[in-house]
Amino acid sequence: MQQQANAFAKSASRRSILRAGLVGPGLIGAGLLTNALPSRSFARDTELTEGDIAILRFLCALEIIETDLWQQYNELGGIPDAEVPGGSGSSLYQGALNNIDNxxxxxxxxxxxxxxxxxxxxxxxxxxxxxxxxxLDKFRTLPSSRATGAQQIGRLTNLMLLTIDTSWWTRYRSSTLNPDFGDTFAQAVPGLSNGQFPAIPRSDADLQPTNHIQAIANTAAFHFGTIEQGGSSLYPSLAQRVSNVEVLRILLSIGPTETMHFQVWHDKAGNAKPITDPTNGLTFPNLGVAGISEDLQANLIMPEPTIFLNRRFPPCSIIRPTETKGAAMGAVRALSADGLFIGQSPGFFTLLHQLANEADEARREV
Known part of the structure; x- marks a missing residue:
């Protein structure tokens, strides 16, 4: 009886601690694992390697660049407020964007x-x-849109002469191909890769005719996906090169948010209005039409299982690419080909290439 009473007291004591919120079951389990399995692989290193720092600095530079372009989108097409200040919106551009999704x-x-x-x-x-x-403030030299609603400040990026690669659309629908194997993919909107097009109104003159401003909004919708799919691949690609476990945690925590962004924009791009811009002939196909090829079908936004690591393995649903070799410089080349940096100074490219090369030279030290 005394043993039962003692056992009950211990159990009650433990339950009272749990109710008090001092210890959770998961934390108890983690504590047991920590005590039972001491391992360097779970240790929090105190020092960052030069490679870790190089990777973080490169990613920071790209996040600054991303912020610059997203701020331009928000000033005209988003919701300028105290949380994301700057600009006052362009109602016709916002309306065209919200024609795609409310x-x-x-x-x-x-x-x-x-x-x-x-x-x-x-x-x-x-x-x-x-x-x-x-x-990167000294490189904020590119002009702003002259449309009402945009701040007149220097920019890092140019959203008015974009050449957009939309092959990510077919890449994520393929069940037999993977860019890590050298495979290439068809464009979802071929016209966007064969010219230079604005993704924001360059001035109030771009607000008419209706199909012109809608084409600008459609261009933005596909550009959103293009930018965020790049981040979805870049973080896991560079994570393979870090040494410090805390730096690894940072990359594994930020990277998935880029994928969450991409999933949203992937879905929304499929709603782009099937129109032709009367000012330049840019045509957007109807990706939601019945009977369209599965490589283009709008609602197939989940990553199709495909080859991974070795063709002898069964297909797997994955982010692609995730090849680590040359990943940083590959990201710079993709952004440059996009037209984002048209008008930038040689010094900007020198710095960006230096940061990318240093990140690509990082090696995991175990």
Whole structure:
């Protein structure tokens, strides 16, 4: 009886602790594992390697660049407010975006807010480790849109002469191909890869005719997906090169938010209106039409299982690409080909290439 009473007392005591919120079952389990399985692989390293710092600085630079372009989208098409300040909106551009989805402006706002948080965190973390933060302010020299609603400030990126690669659309629908194997993919909107097009109104003159401003909004919708699928691949690609477990945690925590962004924009791009821009002939196909090829079908937004690591393995639903070799420089080349940096100075490209090369030279030290 006394043993039963003691056991009951111990059980009650434990339950009272759990109810008090001092210890959770998961925490108890984690504590047992920590005590039972001491391992260097779970240790929190105190020092960052040069490679870790290089990767963080490169990612910070890209997040600053992303923030710059998303801020331009938010000023005209999103929701400028105290959380994401700057600009006052363009009602006709917002209307064209919301023709694609009623929540486009809200999503633009939230994506912008996320990118701000990424680069400010990465810079703060670098400084906490006595590493140099990233500052690209001296390269904010590109002109703003002249449309009503845009701030007249210097920019890092150019959203008015874009050449957009939409092959990610067919890449994520393929069950037999993977860019990590050297495979290439068809464009979802061929016209966007064969010219230079605005994704924001360049001035109030771009607000008419109706199909012209709608084409600009459609262009933006596909550009959103193009940008965010790049981040979805870049973080896991570079995570394979980090040494410090805390840096790995950072990449594994930020990277999936890029994938969440991509999934939203992937879905919304499929709603782009099937129109032809009367000013330049840019045509958007109807990706939602019945009977369309599965490589283009709008509602197939989940990553189709495909080859991974080796063709002898069964297909697997994955982010692709995730090849780590040359990943940073590959990202720079893709952004440059996009037209984002048209008008930038040689010094900008020198710095960006230097940061990318240093990130690509990082090696995992175990």
């Amino acid at each position: 929540d486009m402006s809200q999503y633009i706002h939230d994506n912008t807010d996320d990118e701000f948080s990424h680069f400010t965190f990465l810079n703060a973390y670098l400084e906490s480790k006595n590493a140099a933060p990233v500052n």
